[in-house]
Amino acid sequence: xxxxxxxxxxxxxxxxxxxxxxxxxxxxxxxxxxxxxxxxxxxxxxxxxxxxxxxxxxxxxxxxxxxxxxxxxxxxxxxxxxxxxxxxxxxxxxxxxxxxxxxxxxxxxxxxxxxxxxxxxxxxxxxxxxxxxxxxxxxxxxxxxxxxxxxxxxxxxxxxxxxxxxxxxxxxxxxxxxxxxxxxxxxxxxxxxxxxxxxxxxxxxxxxxxxxxxxxxxxxxxxxxxxxxxxxxxxxxxxxxxxxxxxxxxxxxxxxxxxxxxxxxxxxxxxxxxxxxxxxxxxxxxxxxxxxxxxxxxxxxxxxxxxxxxxxxxxxxxxxxxxxxx
Amino acid sequence: xxxxxxxxxxxxxxxxxxxxxxxxxxxxxxxxxxxxxxxxxxxxxxxxxxxxxxxxxxxxxxxxxxxxxxxxxxxxxxxxxxxxxxxxxxxxxxxxxxxxxxxxxxxxxxxxxxxxxxxxxxxxxxxxxxxxxxxxxxxxxxxxxxxxxxxxxxxxxxxxxxxxxxxxxxxxxxxxxxxxxxxxxxxxxxxxxxxxxxxxxxxxxxxxxxxxxxxxxxxxxxxxxxxxxxxxxxxxxxxxxxxxxxxxxxxxxxxx
Ligand SMILES: Nc1ncnc2c1ncn2[C@@H]1O[C@H](COP(=O)(O)OP(=O)(O)OP(=O)(O)O)[C@@H](O)[C@H]1O
Ligand SMILES: [Mg+2]
Numbered sequence: 001x002x003x004x005x006x007x008x009x010x011x012x013x014x015x016x017x018x019x020x021x022x023x024x025x026x027x028x029x030x031x032x033x034x035x036x037x038x039x040x041x042x043x044x045x046x047x048x049x050x051x052x053x054x055x056x057x058x059x060x061x062x063x064x065x066x067x068x069x070x071x072x073x074x075x076x077x078x079x080x081x082x083x084x085x086x087x088x089x090x091x092x093x094x095x096x097x098x099x100x101x102x103x104x105x106x107x108x109x110x111x112x113x114x115x116x117x118x119x120x121x122x123x124x125x126x127x128x129x130x131x132x133x134x135x136x137x138x139x140x141x142x143x144x145x146x147x148x149x150x151x152x153x154x155x156x157x158x159x160x161x162x163x164x165x166x167x168x169x170x171x172x173x174x175x176x177x178x179x180x181x182x183x184x185x186x187x188x189x190x191x192x193x194x195x196x197x198x199x200x201x202x203x204x205x206x207x208x209x210x211x212x213x214x215x216x217x218x219x220x221x222x223x224x225x226x227x228x229x230x231x232x233x234x235x236x237x238x239x240x241x242x243x244x245x246x247x248x249x250x251x252x253x254x255x256x257x258x259x260x261x262x263x264x265x266x267x268x269x270x271x272x273x274x275x276x277x278x279x280x281x282x283x284x285x286x287x288x289x290x291x292x293x294x295x296x297x298x299x300x301x302x303x304x305x306x307x308x309x310x311x312x313x314x315x316x317x318x319x320x321x322x323x324x325x326x
Numbered sequence: 327x328x329x330x331x332x333x334x335x336x337x338x339x340x341x342x343x344x345x346x347x348x349x350x351x352x353x354x355x356x357x358x359x360x361x362x363x364x365x366x367x368x369x370x371x372x373x374x375x376x377x378x379x380x381x382x383x384x385x386x387x388x389x390x391x392x393x394x395x396x397x398x399x400x401x402x403x404x405x406x407x408x409x410x411x412x413x414x415x416x417x418x419x420x421x422x423x424x425x426x427x428x429x430x431x432x433x434x435x436x437x438x439x440x441x442x443x444x445x446x447x448x449x450x451x452x453x454x455x456x457x458x459x460x461x462x463x464x465x466x467x468x469x470x471x472x473x474x475x476x477x478x479x480x481x482x483x484x485x486x487x488x489x490x491x492x493x494x495x496x497x498x499x500x501x502x503x504x505x506x507x508x509x510x511x512x513x514x515x516x517x518x519x520x521x522x523x524x525x526x527x528x529x530x531x532x533x534x535x536x537x538x539x540x541x542x543x544x545x546x547x548x549x550x551x552x553x554x555x556x557x558x559x560x561x562x563x564x565x566x567x568x569x570x571x572x573x574x575x576x577x578x579x580x581x582x
Pocket of ligand 1: 345371
């Protein structure tokens with residue numbers, strides 16, 4: 001165990017390890033499906049891990065780094081899923097596979113727009129009240145989708161092309177982590193952290209609190225939308241109840257398990273959660289009890305999660321890593 | 327010398343309580359200006375009005391020719407007003423350096439998009455922010471603690487860091503709410519010297535609330551006295567020391 005920890009510490013500190021791993025990972029994500037090196041189920045689970053990493057890292061921006069408690073992430077996700085599916089099913093059915101990034105980006109942007117609107121509401125309220133607003137948002141999105149015949153109403157959308165591959169999932173995970181890292185270690189990221197620590201002090205230090213909240217909510221929602229688009233084109237079928245409060249709860253478990261305020265923690269949480277939930281599949285409805293129970297236990301006994309506010313050097317920009325070394 | 331800050335006939339009511347009523351005074355550029363008064367006199371409320379945390383019920387606040395009342399606190403800070411808080415409000419879970427950088431960030435120029443894509447201008451700005459903030463911490467004698475969490479510093483150093491953070495905004499006016507609270511007389515004397523240094527080194531006008539008369543009388547060019555939300559006296563330290571109403575207000579407060 002200690003030897004393993006030491007190994008990971010050394011690996012984490014090595015600046016060349018990450019680019020090499022990324023290159024290897026990307027090649028593998030192309031080669032594995034091509035030559036069927038892993039069976040379909042394992043490939044599916046790997047893609048789910050990728051989607052969940054995108055979800056937990058993006059939710060962590062608002063819930064961890066900014067210290068709010070949003071339960072609306074599944075709402076953003078469904079907007080991304082539906083917007084992208086409308087494109088690939090109805091508007092651009094002949095889109096070549098290589099252009100799959102297009103509907104994914106559109107899905108992200110639609111979700112980001114909703115995130116922007118929610119950010120406006122967060123100017124006036126914080127904490128419990130904002131949590132309730134995000135819950136209301138989630139319910140509004142769900143019932144709106146149930147009442148739009150164009151997207152299938154409660155039955156949802158069928159016949160979505162299966163465009164999400166391992167390579168696309170891998171690509172979007174890397175983009176998500178990279179963009180979030182850039183944001184977090186910028187003046188905007190520091191503004192987000194300052195809001196979490198003390199909003200009044202942040203204001204008095206010239207932090208543009210509104211701008212930071214808009215950015216946090218929009219970027220967070222954008223990647224939830226991306227994850228939704230990827231999921232829609234993996235499952236090839238979506239309906240409004242795939243994106244309910246339980247889906248949000250799953251994301252909360254990932255964030256608070258892996259660690260708030262940490263990209264490494266978001267990844268860890270998503271990996272553990274995805275594996276665990278696939279294993280729990282055999283337990284049927286009990287899953288619905290076990291998952292929320294895990295969340296409650298986490299909040300009580302380890303509210304910051306495994307990595308809480310600690311980061312692997314990999315996810316620090318060069319200038320920050322260098323400073324911390326010296 | 328002209329007035330940098332003018333408080334004109336400002337009132338602030340909380341329900342039936344007149345925390346500040348029809349209060350007016352002006353702070354001359356380059357001065358150290360003291361605000362004194364018994365507990366509950368409305369001193370902190372006055373700071374919160376100047377910095378936009380509260381809006382005045384009536385009256386105007388003018389800074390360097392611009393109206394401040396009605397502006398958001400961040401806008402007011404960016405106009406050149408830094409402050410500390412009576413109950414220290416550092417970003418406790420962030421490092422000492424990050425605390426200062428957050429205030430310095432208002433002087434960095436790059437857009438959200440440049441940040442998300444980590445374009446070159448952002449890198450240059452960030453490097454500059456690390457260098458300038460570190461230099462400020464060195465000057466304040468906090469350089470060795472850059473990577474400590476702000477919340478882990480001893481109380482006296484937290485107060486000092488709060489001043490450093492306010493200075494990182496590059497303010498023209500610095501508001502200090504009881505900087506000597508909790509310090510013994512030796513430390514208070516050192517703080518007086520330190521504030522003199524801050525004032526000349528960073529060319530900043532000081533407006534400070536203080537109960538330690540030694541500090542106020544020794545440092546300030548002018549003093550405004552509040553009692554029950556009203557200005558009861560104003561003048562040089564000598565004038566205030568001999569003022570009958572001031573003595574009564576303090577004796578009255580002591581008798582309770
Ligand atoms: N947000 C608020 N809501 C209601 N009453 C308030 C509020 N802020 C201040 N007050 C009241 O206004 C009065 C003035 O308070 P303030 O904090 O300005 O006094 P102070 O002069 O700073 O006192 P101290 O020397 O104890 O710090 C007090 O009676 C206080 O209870
Ligand atoms: Mg006070």
